[in-house]
Amino acid sequence: MGLSCSLFPWENWEWPKAFATSQCMKPKSYFYFRALWALLFLGHLCADVLQNAYEGEMQLYLLTLSRWTLLVQVADNLLQLICAAEALECVHMFLQTLESD
Numbered sequence: 001m002g003l004s005c006s007l008f009p010w011e012n013w014e015w016p017k018a019f020a021t022s023q024c025m026k027p028k029s030y031f032y033f034r035a036l037w038a039l040l041f042l043g044h045l046c047a048d049v050l051q052n053a054y055e056g057e058m059q060l061y062l063l064t065l066s067r068w069t070l071l072v073q074v075a076d077n078l079l080q081l082i083c084a085a086e087a088l089e090c091v092h093m094f095l096q097t098l099e100s101d
Contacts, residue, residue, distance in 0.1 A: 020080075027091045031084045031087075034077070035084075038077040038078050042078070045070055048070065049061070
């Protein structure tokens with residue numbers, strides 16, 4: 001038993017409208033926004049790992065909940081960036097089909 005697509009109020013090609021776009025920004029601006037946030041969190045994670053490696057505390061790195069939270073936030077921001085990139089591609093393909101018709 002699988003998930004039926006009839007449960008969703010949008011068509012298959014409209015998923016970026018629901019998940020990976022913003023009502024306040026254009027798709028390209030939203031992609032850049034997501035890229036900025038992903039780079040910011042990834043940079044913070046790298047700096048934190050390097051600081052702990054320098055202090056010699058890498059064996060205890062994942063002991064605290066705040067570091068697990070940082071890892072989850074980085075993964076979430078990277079996933080949102082991927083979704084925004086896919087949405088940007090879908091929007092471009094949709095606009096090209098409208099122009100060709």
